[in-house]
Amino acid sequence: MHRKGFVKINQLAAWINRESEKLGWTDTQTSNKWYKLDNGDFKHYPTGPIEMLGQLFDDAKLIFEDGPANLWRALWGNAVDPSVLWTLCRTRICSDGPWLDDAEWRVAEATSVSPRTFHQTLREFEGELLLALNYREPLTLNHLTEAIALYRLHQTISSLAVSDIDGIGLYRCIQHCLEATGIFHELDDYGGYDLVRSELVNMEMNRLDVDRAYRASIGLAEHEVAHYASASLSWITDDDRWDTLDLDWAPSTSKAPKILAHQT
Template sequence: MKNRTDLAREITQSVALLYELARRVAVPDKPETAYSCYHFSSVYDGYSQEATLTNTTKKWHPFFRGDRPLTKRALGMLEAVPMWADARQVYHNGPAGLWRALWGTMGDLIACLRTHPNCTPQTSLHSVCGLVEMSVLCAGEGEIRLVDFVRAVALYRLRGEIEPEARIDGFGLNMTSCAWSLIQASLNECAVLGELDALRVREPIHRELAALESARVATDPRSIF
């Protein structure tokens, strides 16, 4: 039986996936169809070989509403539709790799950081972290994108895991706290918030991150400086 945390995460993954897939089949001159479960169901039914239409049974409605997470069978049904063939991959990785950054392993975090466009196989991890920081710190208004936010989350988690007490030059600001400031800066950007809102996951992401930071500060109150 799933615990409450795992269930909440799977519901977040499910909602984000369905809204992402719905955006792909939206009617260009009818933007509201990007958020319509009815339109989504109609598109699915057009490719399905099932005798009963899901638009009639409202099969996808509970998943869109976040009442329960998608099942393995439901994921298989979605990836059978040609334009949704990567549904399972998107479900597990998240938008721009957000689930890997938020919940993944150490390897996932490093892989997220190494998606920076200026990173090469020869770039050291230390240098990669600097590139990620500069992408946010040096960004102009409106220049921070979802992928920058995702890399900031990965950096925050990585530092919290391997060097929670490390400080700049050994005595300056706490480095994990600096990564947290990158997350805050990203969440002040309309482009980032707009993307999270479009996928209906702004609130759960805020909660997850706030819980992580609260736990970190409770462990070491001085780490916020």
């Protein structure tokens, strides 16, 4: 519906009916096939409807399984398999990766010779996102996808071994993305904003409940978990994160390093 500019499923169903006549399909609108797909009302993988949509949209199967901008894969993909989440982290290749369209990204990925490490990618991604916010540059759905992928990868690494990689900023990046107007409208057009937001808040609450070291690194008491998961941006400021990241290209509007602030 989003791609064709429709706001109701019956509009899409009518359009599919018209277009499918050229393919020799029988009437599909009266069977409520597309209503069921839109509502997720199916017990088994909807192979037939997806294959039919694939004749009208080349990427129908990909969008259904991975979501817009691979968002479903970032949310629910296997966090242990590096081919699932790590490949969604475009900043590992180039800092402007989340802003590139798919064609530009494929070229950048194919010609990359020296990808960043996980730690480097994490720092650069958060810094670039904060810089974009500082200059009021719009964030993309790719930013949300990468923020979630990095967050889940950091969680996995921390569950396997003691890690000194600071990952506090990743959930803040997720919340910044959820507050971005463009991302809100795009997800809302898909009818998925509330679902995605709720899933991410619950993900953070569960992590804070289970991972005491993670909770302690933020400085939370148990009774503060729910509040933090819903409003982490009010607990830690962007300036605090700039100080922690200590990137030499931080904007001048961020706080001066503590040693300099003490001297003034």
